[in-house]
Amino acid sequence: MTDFAVPVNTVGMPAVARVLSIAGTDPTGGAGIQADLKSIAANGGYGMAVVTALVAQNTQGVRSVHTPPVAFLREQLQAVSDDVQIDAVKIGMLGDRDVIGVVSAWLERVRPPVVVLDPVMVATSGDRLLSTEAEHALRDLLPQAGLVTPNVPELAVLSGAGEAGDFDEVVRQALEVSQRWGVRVLAKGGHLAGEVVSDALVDAHGPVAVQRLDSVRITTKATHGTGCSLSSAVATWQAATGEWFTSIERSKRWLTESLRHGEALAVGRGHGPVSHFAGLWARGGLETGFTGEWWARIASLRRATGADPFLAGLADGSLDRSAFTAYLAQDAQYLDGYATVLFRLAQLAGEPDERAFWSAAAAACLTAESALHRTWLDGHVAELDPVTGDYLAHLDQAVAAGYEQGVAAVLPCYWMYAEVGVRLAPAAAGNPYREWIDTYAAPLFVQSAEQARVITDRVAARASLVVREQMGQAFERSAHLEREFFAASLRVGLPA
CATH class of the missing domain: 1.20.910.10 (Heme oxygenase-like)
Structure with a gap:
């Protein structure tokens, strides 16, 4: 379980977080690395990217995936870490066991201070995206992360249980995953019904096992890339604050505002992206607060x-x-x-x-x-x-x-x-x-x-x-x- 010390610059002030996204692409810009880079920037960080897969997708679905040779993935990772001090890493789509192995070895060597893993395992259709071998390899990667951010179907795969039908079951599964692999879990309730969306920071080994956070559900079709965006935001804020719950709370507040304005972008005919810079465009600053959202x-x-x-x-x-x-x-x-x-x-x-x-x-x-x-x-x-x-x-x-x-x-x-x-x-x-x-x-x-x-x-x-x-x-x-x-x-x- 990765811990963190806040980086400082030469005058003793917190430095801009240098955040690396390791993920697949989305040519429409709403998910994957493109969403990660926007989220990092919108939350005050400097974004970098290493591509694991080239994905032909749009707001209506995935058409095909091309995975470059793992040797090239290894070169990308080494090129970044040989030159840049990395303050946080967000990991998204890892298509197979070999890709996961390369990323795991790199994490072991570089040991970035903040690692957030968004386990891309289940498609919106409900189809499993990883082979059984890859799923096992991804579970073995969990201890190298400081936080894992599965949605409801992905949490079910990680815990080996059926898909949760209520938030109490989501938290129970998250506690099981946290206990078994020694990783914090952001238990997300966005897939569940109701006007209130409940999330929780779950840490079976921490002083407080469950810290819950509720927010109002935004009724919108602009939900493409929400998981990518949230995990990248949390990684960015964690590099700045050093406090996981604070980082999640700030990221959720930003995401709620971005969801509220997503449809105004009018991108695509399916589930469009969130508006990552809605707050920045409206206020000319990062700090939303509750009053900032109003x-x-x-x-x-x-x-x-x-x-x-x-x-x-x-x-x-x-x-x-x-x-x-x-x-x-x-x-x-x-x-x-x-x-x-x-x-x-x-x-x-x-x-x-x-x-x-x-x-x-x-x-x-x-x-x-x-x-x-x-x-x-x-x-x-x-x-x-x-x-x-x-x-x-x-x-x-x-x-x-x-x-x-x-x-x-x-x-x-x-x-x-x-x-x-x-x-x-x-x-x-x-x-x-x-x-x-x-x-x-x-x-x-x-x-x-x-x-x-x-x-x-x-x-x-x-x-x-x-x-x-x-x-x-x-x-x-x-x-x-x-x-x-x-x-x-x-x-x-x-x-x-």
């Missing part, structure tokens, strides 16, 4: 908000003053209610730093931000617009449902305003609405928005799967109401 979900809504005529007029200074005053009149009432919700969150918070943050945030609503409104409104009070009323009612309902939903519901106001403020700030010179822009582009407000996001991620990590989904729904509802709040400003008049 933020990616509202990408189109954020684009629509940024193009709203109210904000467009605000950006170039052409917005009619009465429309801006009408907006501020509603926003003043919103901020009173928002401050009350923040005070309620402070009362519900269990962590001292969270309590202090929400208390300070509530006070800021009633001082710094409200001062801007008083300057412009000059004592005018408007009737509550239906959109403002709906937004405040949503916040009240969210915090009444619990601290978790409450923090998720207040986050879009922070995050979307900070995004707008930072976007408009560079061109704010001479703008009659510069004071408003500067308020939300100010470093203190941007930092507060980031702290609210960090707290929400922390709360989501502590929450159950059901509550976490409710948090995401509360976040998305608030984001939609923010969009409507801006749009309403051009149709709401200030009372005479």
